[in-house]
Amino acid sequence: xxxxxxxxxxxxxxxxxxxxxxxxxxxxxxxxxxxxxxxxxxxxxxxxxxxxxxxxxxxxxxxxxxxxxxxxxxxxxxxxxxxxxxxxxxxxxxxxxxxxxxxxxxxxxxxxxxxxxxxxxxxxxxxxxxxxxxxxxxxxxxxx
Numbered sequence: 001x002x003x004x005x006x007x008x009x010x011x012x013x014x015x016x017x018x019x020x021x022x023x024x025x026x027x028x029x030x031x032x033x034x035x036x037x038x039x040x041x042x043x044x045x046x047x048x049x050x051x052x053x054x055x056x057x058x059x060x061x062x063x064x065x066x067x068x069x070x071x072x073x074x075x076x077x078x079x080x081x082x083x084x085x086x087x088x089x090x091x092x093x094x095x096x097x098x099x100x101x102x103x104x105x106x107x108x109x110x111x112x113x114x115x116x117x118x119x120x121x122x123x124x125x126x127x128x129x130x131x132x133x134x135x136x137x138x139x140x141x142x143x144x
Contacts, residue, residue, distance in 0.1 A: 006120040008060035008127070013053040018078040021061075030085055033058045037089065040096040045104065052100045052107030056124065059093035061085065063130040094132045097124055 002012030009018055017036065024032050040047060040055035061078075062085055101108050101124055111117040 006116050006123050008056045008123075011053060013050055014057040017054045017057045021078040021082070022080045026080075026083060029082055030089075033061055033082075033085060034089060034092070037092045037096040040099050041092065043099065047099060047102070047105040047107070049106040049110065052105050055093075055096040055100050056107070056127070059097050059127050059131065062089050062093045063127050066090070066130050090131045094128055097128045097131070100124065 004010050008014060021029055021032055036051075036054040036058040039051045043051060061082060065082075065085055099105065101121060108121075111120040114120070
């Protein structure tokens, strides 16, 4: 795995995905992100490394557009700004991340064998939390 960090774009495959986004017409860039997520979600057997890696990268792009501080802190990123992505991509990204960390995922298997595997899983959980924040507990609404 050509990886130099745990971040969503800190590997060769995600860098290639970023390059593909940069080379894609602006009106087709969201479709490329959506396709990466759908490919991961629809895989019923073993999720291959490439599809898992692209799904994590796509999820990070969506998370970066969520309110608050995004979880992505890397200089490795598409060079061209993305258009505002549809909010319906957020639940799809959550589903894709869940699929990536599942048992039948080559990416998860490789990270589980790596020294930083636990850190990688924590980073994926942080991405997921940005995409699907826990709702405020109902009791907190009455603590005024």
